[in-house]
Amino acid sequence: MKIALLGYGKMGKIIEKIALDRKHEIVLTTSQENLHDLTQENLQKADVAIEFSTPSTVLGNIEACFKAGLPVVVGTTGWHHETAQMKEQCAYHKGALLYATNFSVGVNIFFHVNKMLAKLMNNYPYYDVQVEEIHHTQKLDSPSGTAITIAEGIIDNLEAKAGWVNVLTTDDAADDANIPVDQLLIESLRIENVPGTHTVIYDSEVDTIEFKHTAHNRNGFALGAVLAAEWIQGKKGFYSVEDMFDFNK
Numbered sequence: 234m235k236i237a238l239l240g241y242g243k244m245g246k247i248i249e250k251i252a253l254d255r256k257h258e259i260v261l262t263t264s265q266e267n268l269h270d271l272t273q274e275n276l277q278k279a280d281v282a283i284e285f286s287t288p289s290t291v292l293g294n295i296e297a298c299f300k301a302g303l304p305v306v307v308g309t310t311g312w313h314h315e316t317a318q319m320k321e322q323c324a325y326h327k328g329a330l331l332y333a334t335n336f337s338v339g340v341n342i343f344f345h346v347n348k349m350l351a352k353l354m355n356n357y358p359y360y361d362v363q364v365e366e367i368h369h370t371q372k373l374d375s376p377s378g379t380a381i382t383i384a385e386g387i388i389d390n391l392e393a394k395a396g397w398v399n400v401l402t403t404d405d406a407a408d409d410a411n412i413p414v415d416q417l418l419i420e421s422l423r424i425e426n427v428p429g430t431h432t433v434i435y436d437s438e439v440d441t442i443e444f445k446h447t448a449h450n451r452n453g454f455a456l457g458a459v460l461a462a463e464w465i466q467g468k469k470g471f472y473s474v475e476d477m478f479d480f481n482k
C-alpha cells in the first residue's frame with residue numbers, strides 16, 4: 234500500500250517505521266516545512282493518507298484528501314465539535330474516513346469496558362465519578378480526545394451525568410467544588426514525557442474504584458493507525474475505530 238503521512242512529528246515518524254515493517258511504502262510526508270507538497274497530484278500517488286497533525290490543520294488536510302479522492306485515517310484530536318460537518322463533507326465528496334481518538338487496542342478494550350462499568354454503577358449512586366488524563370507537556374489540546382470518548386461513554390450510560398467539564402491543572406488536585414453534580418469532571422494534567430494515561434475514578438465515602446490505562450510508548454497508537462489504513466481500503470463512508478475493533482461480536 235502507498236501511504237501519504239500528513240503530519241510527520243512524533244506519531245508520523247513511528248507510523249512510518251511500522252508501515253515500512255509491514256511492507257508498505259511512504260510516498261509523501263508533510264509538515265509545516267513542506268506544505269507546498271500537499272497537492273492533489275501528490276496525494277493521488279497514494280492509496281491512503283494517515284493524518285496526525287494539529288487541531289488547527291486537520292480539517293484542511295481532511296478536505297484535501299476528500300478532494301483528491303483519497304481515503305484518510307485521522308488520529309489528530311481536538312476537532313470533535315466539527316464531526317458533523319466533516320461527516321457531511323465526506324458524504325458530499327463520496328469519501329472514506331476513519332477516525333479514532335485513540336488507535337491502541339488496549340484503549341479500545343478500555344472504552345468498551347468503561348461503558349459496561351458506567352451502566353453497572355447506576356445501581357450504586359453513592360459513588361461519584363471523574364476522569365483524569367495525563368499527557369506530555371507538548372500536547373496542544375485538552376482534554377485529550379481519549380478522555381472525551383471515555384466521558385461520552387460514561388454520560389451515555391450513567392444517568393447521574395449529563396455533560397462534562399474540563400479542568401487543566403499543574404498539580405494533582407483539581408478544585409471540583411464549583412462543578413454541578415450532573416457534570417462529569419475531566420481533569421487534565423501535563424507532565425514531561427507521559428505518552429498517555431487515563432483513569433476513571435468512582436469515589437464513595439468508604440472506598441475508591443480506579444479503572445486505568447497507561448500507554449508505555451506510542452507504538453500501540455501507531456500500529457492501530459496502520460491497521461486502520463489497511464482496513465479502509467476499498468471502503469466509502471465515515472467510520473469510527475469501533476467499526477474496525479468490533480467488540481460486540
Ligand SMILES: NC(=O)C1=CN([C@@H]2O[C@H](COP(=O)(O)OP(=O)(O)OC[C@H]3O[C@@H](n4cnc5c(N)ncnc54)[C@H](OP(=O)(O)O)[C@@H]3O)[C@@H](O)[C@H]2O)C=CC1
Pocket residue numbers: 239240241242243244245263264265266268285286287288290294307308309310311333334335336337454455
Ligand atoms: N488517535 C490516536 O491514537 C493518537 C492521536 N494523537 C494525536 O495526533 C496529533 C499529532 O500528535 P504528535 O505526532 O504527537 O504531534 P507532533 O507535534 O509531534 O506532530 C505534529 C506534526 O504535524 C505537523 N504539521 C503542522 N501543520 C501541518 C499541516 N498543515 N499539515 C501537515 N502537518 C502539519 C507538524 O510539523 P512541524 O514539525 O513542521 O511543526 C508536526 O510534524 C495530536 O492531535 C495528538 O493528540 C497522538 C497519539 C495517538
Ligand SMILES: O=C(O)C1=N[C@H](C(=O)O)C[C@H](O)C1
Pocket residue numbers: 310334335368372373376377378379380428429430
Ligand atoms: O497527544 C497525544 O500524545 C495523544 N493524543 C491522543 C488523545 O488526545 O487522546 C491519544 C493519546 O492519548 C496520545
